[in-house]
Amino acid sequence: MSEKLKELKQYIENMNRYHHVVTLLQWDMYTTVPKEGYDRHADAVAYFSTQQFQMSVDSKLGELLEVLNGEEYNSLEDDWKFIVKRMKRDFEKNQKIPAKLYEEYVRALSESQRAWEEAKNASDFNIFAPHLKKLIGLVEEVTGYTDPEKEIYDALLNQYEEGMDSATIDRIFEELKQELIPMIQKIIAVKQPANPKFQGDFDPDIQEKVQKLLLEYIGFRWSRGAVGRTEHPFTLNFTSKDVRVTNHYHKENAISAMFSAIHEGGHGIFEQNVKEEFDGTVAGSCGYMGIHESQSRFYENIMGRNRNFWVPIYEEIQKLLPGYENISLEEFYHEINRVENSLIRVEADELTYCQHIILRYEMEKAIFRDHLPVEELPALWNKKMQEYLQITPPNDAAGILQDMHWSGGSFGYFPSYLLGSIYDGMLLEQVEKELGDLDLILKEGRILEVTKWLNEKIHVYGSSRLPKDTIWEVCGKEVSAKPLIRYFKEKYSSLYGIEL
Numbered sequence: 001m002s003e004k005l006k007e008l009k010q011y012i013e014n015m016n017r018y019h020h021v022v023t024l025l026q027w028d029m030y031t032t033v034p035k036e037g038y039d040r041h042a043d044a045v046a047y048f049s050t051q052q053f054q055m056s057v058d059s060k061l062g063e064l065l066e067v068l069n070g071e072e073y074n075s076l077e078d079d080w081k082f083i084v085k086r087m088k089r090d091f092e093k094n095q096k097i098p099a100k101l102y103e104e105y106v107r108a109l110s111e112s113q114r115a116w117e118e119a120k121n122a123s124d125f126n127i128f129a130p131h132l133k134k135l136i137g138l139v140e141e142v143t144g145y146t147d148p149e150k151e152i153y154d155a156l157l158n159q160y161e162e163g164m165d166s167a168t169i170d171r172i173f174e175e176l177k178q179e180l181i182p183m184i185q186k187i188i189a190v191k192q193p194a195n196p197k198f199q200g201d202f203d204p205d206i207q208e209k210v211q212k213l214l215l216e217y218i219g220f221r222w223s224r225g226a227v228g229r230t231e232h233p234f235t236l237n238f239t240s241k242d243v244r245v246t247n248h249y250h251k252e253n254a255i256s257a258m259f260s261a262i263h264e265g266g267h268g269i270f271e272q273n274v275k276e277e278f279d280g281t282v283a284g285s286c287g288y289m290g291i292h293e294s295q296s297r298f299y300e301n302i303m304g305r306n307r308n309f310w311v312p313i314y315e316e317i318q319k320l321l322p323g324y325e326n327i328s329l330e331e332f333y334h335e336i337n338r339v340e341n342s343l344i345r346v347e348a349d350e351l352t353y354c355q356h357i358i359l360r361y362e363m364e365k366a367i368f369r370d371h372l373p374v375e376e377l378p379a380l381w382n383k384k385m386q387e388y389l390q391i392t393p394p395n396d397a398a399g400i401l402q403d404m405h406w407s408g409g410s411f412g413y414f415p416s417y418l419l420g421s422i423y424d425g426m427l428l429e430q431v432e433k434e435l436g437d438l439d440l441i442l443k444e445g446r447i448l449e450v451t452k453w454l455n456e457k458i459h460v461y462g463s464s465r466l467p468k469d470t471i472w473e474v475c476g477k478e479v480s481a482k483p484l485i486r487y488f489k490e491k492y493s494s495l496y497g498i499e500l
Ligand code: ZN
Pocket: 263, 267, 293, 296
């Protein structure tokens, strides 16, 4: 190994120590920190993130990357070719952001996350509005430095799914929307009364047991994983060897937390199986959120909402959850696939979920493209809810304040969920081609075969392969919504006994 490469590895190691501290502080901030301790925490996060950021723009790093991308490039292994090239690109981007602006941005993030929580609890958008406005301004300013040649919203989309732009998303989403509208109407016309059996009083500790059972079942590795409780479920990873997933337990209904467990478990399994050699580098951890969501949603929807997923474990679930002894697997299967126009994205069925995302995608275009004033956002949100889901939120908490994404500066993230589902339609076809009928695999309790397939085909690569290359390598096709549409039609026409 060349001296320069050794030096770079040492440099990365030092940067990771800051990353480790920041991640730990963030974990604590979301899961444990008391209200009055928040400020001190936010301050420490801002300090250590800024230190880490300054290391990422230090001229010493620039010099190392210059040599490794120049005369020494050809002597590098392929993985390191990717890493040094990617680092150089990020270095040049980061260097364009003034340090003061970055620090202000990090601080604004901490403040807006807290304001969002307060606003959501009080169901008052006005508490969050000034923070959102500030954040939008800062994001536009930062993007102006990093991607001066790109249209802002395209630059933001690209941050979460590299190689993706709004023209492509418009086309794929439109294809889906045209099919979904009549499909949902036909399904909703079939009477599906809510089953009162699912309402109860479910102890969070018992729900956590169910979560752990599900995580284990799908292949989450405990030697590399831990769980916590938060307002909104998420996955946080230090390296592939330390991946944490959180959940939120609703006392009156256990289903929501079960599916969050499977969803975050899918993200977690991805991170736990990225090639170890990538840990701490730009190739470690998957930074493409469409691909990431394709994994969490493959577990949650394609497998988790399949009747056969539950065949091997349903009896155990019945033993844990009070009242479930009187609920048949058939009833459970219908409940977890009940299609209805509802308010909350994370609780939506997999069909109407698509509409929730299309709505958010259009909201973000209104913010960054049409520069709609922040004060007008709730009204636009409510109008679109009525248009797409025939329902108007009774308050902000059940409307525009329901998601944490914007408070965390994640603009352009929402489309990733739907891209994930679109990729899933394609992955399902490929799994069946290579491993056989998924219904049978699940029914026979061989789900870990699918996990292994996903590990080998997708997870090990981390960020070292771009999304469109991943889809091309795994499925041998360009991205298309057709397989997902086909999956929806087959599943729901048999579920509801109707022609779709
Ligand atoms: Zn997710």
